[in-house]
Amino acid sequence: METFIYFVRHAESVYIEGKERSRGLSEVGKSDALTIRDILKDEEIDLFISSPYERSLATIRPAANEYLKDIQIEEDLRERNIGEIQSVTFKEAKRQVYEDKQFAFPNGESSLEAQQRAVRIVRDILETYEGMKIVVGTHGDIMTLMINHFDKQFDFEFWQSTSMPDIYKVKFEEKTLISSIRIWP
Numbered sequence: 001m002e003t004f005i006y007f008v009r010h011a012e013s014v015y016i017e018g019k020e021r022s023r024g025l026s027e028v029g030k031s032d033a034l035t036i037r038d039i040l041k042d043e044e045i046d047l048f049i050s051s052p053y054e055r056s057l058a059t060i061r062p063a064a065n066e067y068l069k070d071i072q073i074e075e076d077l078r079e080r081n082i083g084e085i086q087s088v089t090f091k092e093a094k095r096q097v098y099e100d101k102q103f104a105f106p107n108g109e110s111s112l113e114a115q116q117r118a119v120r121i122v123r124d125i126l127e128t129y130e131g132m133k134i135v136v137g138t139h140g141d142i143m144t145l146m147i148n149h150f151d152k153q154f155d156f157e158f159w160q161s162t163s164m165p166d167i168y169k170v171k172f173e174e175k176t177l178i179s180s181i182r183i184w185p
Contacts, residue, residue: 001130001131001173001174002131002171002172002173002178003125003126003129003130003131003132003133003134003171003172003173004043004132004133004134004169004170004171004172005122005125005134005135005136005169005170005172006040006043006045006133006134006135006136006167006168006169006170006183007136007138007143007146007147007166007167007168007170008036008056008059008060008135008136008137008138008165008166008167009059009138009139009140009143009162009163009164009165009166009167010025010029010051010053010055010056010058010059010137010138010139010164010165011025011026011028011029011030011032011033011036011055011058011059011164011165012025012026012028012029012032012164012165013025013026013029013055013164014026020053020079021052021053021054021078022053022054023054023055024054024055024058025055025058025059029055029058029059029164029165030058032059032164032165033058033059033060033061033062033063033165034062035184036059036060036062036063036165036167036184037062037063037065037066039167039183039184040063040066040135040167041063041066043133044133045063045067045069045133045134045135046129046132046133046134047069047072047129047132047133047134047135048060048063048064048067048069048070048071048072048134048135048137049071049072049073049074049077049121049125049134049135049136049137050071050072050073050074050077050136050137050138051073051074051077051078051079051137051138051139051142052073052074052075052077052078053078053079053139056077056137056138056139057071057073057137059137059165060135060137063135064135071137074121076117076118076120076121077118077121077136077137077138077139077142078139078142079139079141079142080097080108080109080111080114080139080141080142080145081107081108081109082094082097082105082108082109083104083105083106083107083108083109084105084106084107084108085105085108091160093105094141094156094159095156097110097111098111098155098156098159099156101115111145114141114142114145115145115146115148115149118138118142118145118146119145119146119149122136122146122149123175126172126174126175127175130174140159140162140164140166141159143162143166143168144158144159144162147168147170147177147180150170150172150175150176150177151177151180163185165184165185166182166184166185167182167183167184168180168181168182168183169181169183
């Protein structure tokens with residue numbers, strides 16, 4: 001039986017120091033969330049699940065409202081905490097944690113730790129909602145790590161290629177990834 005997960009990376013959000021969980025979308029991000037609603041309108045979505053971060057929720061909220069569905073919040077879909085990276089750039093830090101999946105910066109999560117917590121949610125989705133179509137509101141890094149668990153070509157270069165927002169429609173048969181396509185932008 002086929003299950004489809006629509007991984008939706010959040011739309012543009014204005015960075016506000018100390019507001020990682022509560023910052024919402026920029027005006028461009030709000031407009032993009034409406035476009036996402038329109039794209040998903042004909043997909044016959046059964047369920048909406050999201051990271052607890054407001055930018056992820058706000059990105060899929062218009063689509064959930066269109067379907068008259070609530071959004072189930074999953075804490076383990078939160079973005080990875082990269083940690084304290086004073087001596088390198090953000091991009092260099094990301095490359096380092098992707099190349100060495102067990103490495104973590106001080107007060108941060110390794111790729112392996114972040115991947116394991118998020119993949120638990122994906123596995124639960126695949127078991128509990130088999131045969132359904134599920135939207136997962138998420139973040140670029142954690143989305144990459146989740147899909148990477150099932151297909152290793154989703155790596156640092158993939159993460160770099162993603163945009164805000166982004167939508168990947170991933171088809172599973174049981175717990176095996178069969179195909180993935182980028183449906184927007």
